[in-house]
Amino acid sequence: MATKAAQEKGGTGRFSQDEKRRDSDHVSFLKHRGFRWLWIALALSAASIAGYVLIDQEPRPNGGTWYGYTLGTIGVGLILWLSLLGVRKRRINPGAWSLKAWTSAHVYLGLSLVVVGTLHTGFQVGWNVHTLAYVLMLLVIATGIYGVVVYATLPASLSANRKEMTRAQMLDALTAIDRQLESAAQPLGRSEADLVIAALGQNVFYGGPLARMTGSYSGCATARALNGMGGGSDATTRVAALLERRRDQLAQIRGALRIRAMLEIWLFIHIPLTIALIAALTAHVISVFYYW
Amino acid sequence: MAFLIRTIDFTAAGREIIRDRVVDQNSLTIGRAAENDIHLPDLAVEQNHVRIDLQGDGTLAVAALGTLGFALDGRVVTEGTIDPRTGGEISLGAARFAVASEADGRTIITIRQVVADEGKGDALRGFALASVLPSKRAMSWAFASAILLLLLLVPVASHLLRSPAKPDPTGKTPGTVLMDSAWTSGELSLKHHSLKDNCESCHVDAFESVQDETCISCHKDTGDHAPMPRLAKGSPALSPGDALQWRIAEGFGKEGPLGCVACHSEHEGPKRQPAGGEAFCSDCHNKLDTRLTDTALANAHDFGKGHPQFRPVYFASFGAAKPVRAAPGAKPVERSGLVFPHDVHMNARGGAARMAVSLSQYGKPLECKDCHILTSDRLSFKEVKMEDSCEGCHSLVSGRTAAGGFSKLRHGDIKDLAEDLARVSSGPRARVGPARQRPGQIGSASPYRADFGRPVRAYIGLSNALSAGGVCTECHLPTRGPTGQADLFPVNLPDRFLSSGYFNHEAHKREKCTDCHAADTSKVASDLLIPDLKSCRDCHLGATAVKTKKIVPSDCAMCHAYHLPAGQWQGLRSPKGPAPHYKPRPQAAPSPAKTKVAAVLATARQKP
Numbered sequence: 001m002a003t004k005a006a007q008e009k010g011g012t013g014r015f016s017q018d019e020k021r022r023d024s025d026h027v028s029f030l031k032h033r034g035f036r037w038l039w040i041a042l043a044l045s046a047a048s049i050a051g052y053v054l055i056d057q058e059p060r061p062n063g064g065t066w067y068g069y070t071l072g073t074i075g076v077g078l079i080l081w082l083s084l085l086g087v088r089k090r091r092i093n094p095g096a097w098s099l100k101a102w103t104s105a106h107v108y109l110g111l112s113l114v115v116v117g118t119l120h121t122g123f124q125v126g127w128n129v130h131t132l133a134y135v136l137m138l139l140v141i142a143t144g145i146y147g148v149v150v151y152a153t154l155p156a157s158l159s160a161n162r163k164e165m166t167r168a169q170m171l172d173a174l175t176a177i178d179r180q181l182e183s184a185a186q187p188l189g190r191s192e193a194d195l196v197i198a199a200l201g202q203n204v205f206y207g208g209p210l211a212r213m214t215g216s217y218s219g220c221a222t223a224r225a226l227n228g229m230g231g232g233s234d235a236t237t238r239v240a241a242l243l244e245r246r247r248d249q250l251a252q253i254r255g256a257l258r259i260r261a262m263l264e265i266w267l268f269i270h271i272p273l274t275i276a277l278i279a280a281l282t283a284h285v286i287s288v289f290y291y292w
Numbered sequence: 293m294a295f296l297i298r299t300i301d302f303t304a305a306g307r308e309i310i311r312d313r314v315v316d317q318n319s320l321t322i323g324r325a326a327e328n329d330i331h332l333p334d335l336a337v338e339q340n341h342v343r344i345d346l347q348g349d350g351t352l353a354v355a356a357l358g359t360l361g362f363a364l365d366g367r368v369v370t371e372g373t374i375d376p377r378t379g380g381e382i383s384l385g386a387a388r389f390a391v392a393s394e395a396d397g398r399t400i401i402t403i404r405q406v407v408a409d410e411g412k413g414d415a416l417r418g419f420a421l422a423s424v425l426p427s428k429r430a431m432s433w434a435f436a437s438a439i440l441l442l443l444l445l446v447p448v449a450s451h452l453l454r455s456p457a458k459p460d461p462t463g464k465t466p467g468t469v470l471m472d473s474a475w476t477s478g479e480l481s482l483k484h485h486s487l488k489d490n491c492e493s494c495h496v497d498a499f500e501s502v503q504d505e506t507c508i509s510c511h512k513d514t515g516d517h518a519p520m521p522r523l524a525k526g527s528p529a530l531s532p533g534d535a536l537q538w539r540i541a542e543g544f545g546k547e548g549p550l551g552c553v554a555c556h557s558e559h560e561g562p563k564r565q566p567a568g569g570e571a572f573c574s575d576c577h578n579k580l581d582t583r584l585t586d587t588a589l590a591n592a593h594d595f596g597k598g599h600p601q602f603r604p605v606y607f608a609s610f611g612a613a614k615p616v617r618a619a620p621g622a623k624p625v626e627r628s629g630l631v632f633p634h635d636v637h638m639n640a641r642g643g644a645a646r647m648a649v650s651l652s653q654y655g656k657p658l659e660c661k662d663c664h665i666l667t668s669d670r671l672s673f674k675e676v677k678m679e680d681s682c683e684g685c686h687s688l689v690s691g692r693t694a695a696g697g698f699s700k701l702r703h704g705d706i707k708d709l710a711e712d713l714a715r716v717s718s719g720p721r722a723r724v725g726p727a728r729q730r731p732g733q734i735g736s737a738s739p740y741r742a743d744f745g746r747p748v749r750a751y752i753g754l755s756n757a758l759s760a761g762g763v764c765t766e767c768h769l770p771t772r773g774p775t776g777q778a779d780l781f782p783v784n785l786p787d788r789f790l791s792s793g794y795f796n797h798e799a800h801k802r803e804k805c806t807d808c809h810a811a812d813t814s815k816v817a818s819d820l821l822i823p824d825l826k827s828c829r830d831c832h833l834g835a836t837a838v839k840t841k842k843i844v845p846s847d848c849a850m851c852h853a854y855h856l857p858a859g860q861w862q863g864l865r866s867p868k869g870p871a872p873h874y875k876p877r878p879q880a881a882p883s884p885a886k887t888k889v890a891a892v893l894a895t896a897r898q899k900p
Contacts, residue, residue: 059566062560063477064477064557124477126476126478127474128473128475128477129443132439132443132474165367167419169367169368171366171415171416172363172366172383173365174366175366176363176365176381176388177365177366179381179388180379180392183379183390183402184379205418205419205423207424209424209425212424234377238377238378238379242378242379249366260419260420260421264421267428268421268431271428271432272428272431272432272434272435273435275432275433275436276432276439279435280443282440283439283443283444286448287443287444287472287474287475288475290447290448290451290475290499291491292495292500292545292546
């Protein structure tokens with residue numbers, strides 16, 4: 001009773017503390033602290049829009065008015081801070097300023113940057129370093145949105161695809177099939193044997209990033225060997241059956257690769273473009289004051 | 293049914309040892325215990341681990357005997373089925389059991405020991421997308437260095453190392469800084485568009501705002517609104533926010549709120565600089581007298597509510613060298629030196645009208661435009677020339693020429709008149725009567741006497757012409773010269789009466805002239821027919837007025853320009869030549885009668 005009462009009161013007992021920690025451990029970073037950073041980001045966006053509408057900017061709104069400089073300073077500050085997530089996540093430290101809080105702020109403040117950055121442009125774009133920085137920023141934010149979405153949806157299908165196998169087991173299964181295939185193929189003629197050699201020799205991870213993303217492997221030697229395995233002899237039937245199993249096993253591995261690629265591809269855009277954005281921002285800020 | 297069990301081992305030297313044995317039973321057990329059919333000395337294997345049963349359909353049922361499973365074709369299971377015809381592989385600890393069927397129908401189980409796969413961890417890396425993409429770090433470096441190099445280092449380096457290109461308003465000289473077009477923050481205004489490839493013609497030094505000096509290097513003749521100290525004194529104090537902004541901006545080399553770029557911000561798109569709004573003017577002019585205590589200008593802030601009465605410039609005395617400005621609200625008496633009753637000429641039924649009807653060049657009663665012709669800038673009117681506008685009726689014909697035409701007295705200079713009059717008296721006269729002479733007719737009408745007459749006649753004629761009642765005094769006022777000889781007052785008319793603003797007559801062509809200029813009732817030339825403020829306010833009120841069919845909201849720029857108040861904004865149709873905010877060129881020898889009032893005032897304004 002006593003612990004329950006303490007728990008209800010949010011007391012400082014060991015149990016309630018542990019409960020609190022367990023709860024917070026299982027709350028998504030998106031919902032962190034009752035969407036605290038979502039509200040902060042919405043407030044920042046609303047304030048920026050209100051300022052843009054209410055403040056008379058002569059001769060027309062752009063990054064060169066005092067309000068434009070203000071928005072630009074907020075924007076560059078946010079961008080630099082957001083890019084520090086990569087540094088923060090490598091330092092493991094607990095506390096109020098947790099990595100979850102940081103990630104939550106990263107996502108929501110990053111989204112509010114769409115508003116702040118767009119208002120900073122004054123809706124003027126052109127073929128110049130300033131718009132380059134703006135477009136890079138939008139691309140980074142777009143890939144970030146994609147990242148949040150796939151992190152929320154894809155892990156379930158990744159685990160469904162595994163069918164209780166680890167990645168190592170998937171590879172083992174393929175190796176087991178390969179060993180049988182090798183012995184089963186002994187009676188085959190030259191041309192069929194070559195097909196099996198090609199299938200066995202091809203790397204499990206054959207295929208470029210595009211093949212991984214789409215799951216379409218046009219040069220798959222196993223599929224080719226399966227197609228070329230003609231004849232009705234026992235040996236070819238056995239080899240064909242083994243090749244089918246190899247193909248199915250490869251399909252599982254490739255399914256895992258595809259989901260993994262979709263989970264990871266955004267970071268390969270997000271991170272390099274963030275660094276490119278910081279470079280473009282440097283050029284943007286320096287050029288503006290260089291030719292003032 | 294028999295199983296052929298083939299065990300493959302390796303000697304220390306790596307040689308394969310193959311042992312075959314046949315187990316002739318329908319099930320097999322595998323485990324660590326010695327009683328099993330297949331005995332595996334491997335701690336990872338249970339005492340009794342797996343049992344294989346041959347089923348009726350020829351397949352093998354494989355089942356774990358304990359709780360620990362086994363791997364069937366790589367997958368960990370506790371039971372499964374193998375069809376020996378397609379084969380299968382069981383993995384237990386380090387042993388691999390390959391199951392297949394022999395040609396004679398026996399099932400062969402090949403047992404092999406495998407060494408632990410040390411490269412497995414590496415193999416798993418292939419699952420990561422990073423294995424097929426360049427590293428994020430490499431891409432970051434590549435993108436960032438390309439951007440920094442092309443968009444920052446190349447322009448900065450070429451700017452620091454360049455030999456400066458001079459500003460060339462024709463746009464034929466390209467700039468020498470490379471890639472700086474990527475720095476543009478927007479298109480240049482229409483008038484500066486030719487400079488778009490030469491950034492450094494305006495942006496001279498790094499980290500320094502565009503300087504007035506640079507602007508003036510092309511715009512040498514731009515009129516100053518007022519001398520800089522007076523502008524500074526007349527400007528209201530900046531608000532704390534503005535003051536802070538300007539302090540920061542001046543820290544970066546801007547030249548303060550009175551610098552060129554404070555108003556003329558560039559890169560705002562291919563437009564022209566818009567005129568400042570009413571607030572732009574009234575910020576200073578609303579309470580100008582409180583700051584600029586010695587100013588002659590009255591306060592103004594809104595044409596409908598707060599604008600001083602017009603003060604036209606005019607010649608207040610006969611033959612004055614310079615025009616004066618009317619006192620506020622005074623009724624000026626103009627001493628132009630002319631005699632010209634507008635009402636007589638404009639009366640549609642009067643003598644002037646009848647005369648005009650009878651003349652082919654008019655054909656109908658006189659109208660204003662018969663004498664007053666708009667200048668090309670649509671602001672003012674061309675000088676009225678006696679020969680073009682008056683002489684149709686006020687003829688100076690003095691006789692017939694030998695060729696059959698008419699001779700006339702020259703107009704404009706009394707010396708010419710004197711010569712012409714002398715010629716009238718002494719030259720051969722055309723015959724007035726019949727060519728044939730009657731005897732005894734040598735007398736008053738004969739040319740004989742005139743030909744030999746004394747010169748004094750010419751002087752009498754001149755004196756008569758110039759004195760009251762003479763032909764000249766129809767239009768001119770007589771006076772006496774320095775030596776007492778008969779003379780006329782010079783005609784003194786300013787080319788512009790309202791010199792600190794402009795009035796576009798073209799824009800008002802739907803109005804009648806007499807709606808504003810009371811010429812039809814003016815009896816004497818000393819009436820100054822410039823309309824007053826009230827008559828303008830019939831239609832024009834301040835910028836905040838509500839636009840109706842009659843009321844035109846009018847901001848200051850409708851009549852005043854900033855750099856030269858008298859220079860008009862002419863829109864895009866402006867004729868060739870200097871823009872209207874440029875100072876007029878000083879004239880070589882301005883005669884009093886042709887003084888450009890705007891020029892006089894412009895030069896007066898330049899003096900601090």
